[in-house]
Amino acid sequence: MKPIEITHNLYMRFNQHRLIVALADNKTRRTHFFLSTGLLLKYFQGRKAIKKNKAMKLLMIRFLRKILILLRLRNIVLMVRGVPLYLELLLSMLFKPLSHLFIDPFTGELIDEIQKTKNYLNFSTVIFTRPKPFGYQKTKKRGRVKRKIRRKLVKVNSVID
Numbered sequence: 001m002k003p004i005e006i007t008h009n010l011y012m013r014f015n016q017h018r019l020i021v022a023l024a025d026n027k028t029r030r031t032h033f034f035l036s037t038g039l040l041l042k043y044f045q046g047r048k049a050i051k052k053n054k055a056m057k058l059l060m061i062r063f064l065r066k067i068l069i070l071l072r073l074r075n076i077v078l079m080v081r082g083v084p085l086y087l088e089l090l091l092s093m094l095f096k097p098l099s100h101l102f103i104d105p106f107t108g109e110l111i112d113e114i115q116k117t118k119n120y121l122n123f124s125t126v127i128f129t130r131p132k133p134f135g136y137q138k139t140k141k142r143g144r145v146k147r148k149i150r151r152k153l154v155k156v157n158s159v160i161d
Contacts, residue, residue, distance in 0.1 A: 007075040007124070008032070010068075012090075014082035017052040019090075021064055026077065033067065035060055054086060061093045068121055069111065070104060078126045095121065 007026040012019065021035040037056045040063070041047070050056050068076070080087065097113035104111055142150070 005075060007077055008073050009077045009079055010123075012078065012080045012084070014080070014084050017085070019057050019060065019085075021060065023067075035064060057086065057090065058093050061090050062098070065094055065098065065121070066102060069113075070106065074122050075124045076122060078123050079129065080126070080131075081129045083131060084128075 009024045009026050011022045011024065013022075019037065023032045024030060025032065037051045037053075037060055040056065040060060041051065044050050044056075084090075098111075099114060101110050101112050103109070
């Protein structure tokens with residue numbers, strides 16, 4: 001009898017400036033864990049401006065690497081949804097070995113990726129869904145003050161639009 005091949009889906013959803021990562025079982029579609037930049041905010045005194053920061057997304061990806069190494073999953077399907085922002089950089093950070101030691105909470109042993117054998121992540125497939133926004137894109141509206149200043153500039157310079 002052939003053993004059942006267990007695959008997991010790693011969803012990376014890009015929603016404008018937000019990045020949401022979830023790991024789900026392919027067969028049951030149950031979510032094992034969910035990551036977003038908002039979950040890490042409490043370690044940065046809850047400053048919301050950091051949420052959309054590129055460095056926060058990179059920190060989240062390094063945390064994702066630690067989790068994937070500890071879980072030791074075999075077949076992972078990477079599913080990218082939306083228009084990926086910094087995808088090349090995020091994937092390079094995901095596959096780059098960690099430069100510091102950390103403790104495996106299940107066994108209690110130290111994991112060192114620099115000195116010992118590297119823990120390679122086993123991604124079998126990469127799937128892109130909805131890579132382009134084909135619908136109507138709302139233009140950013142100008143604020144009341146900016147409209148007022150613009151009207152005065154147009155009146156002074158007599159610019160015809």
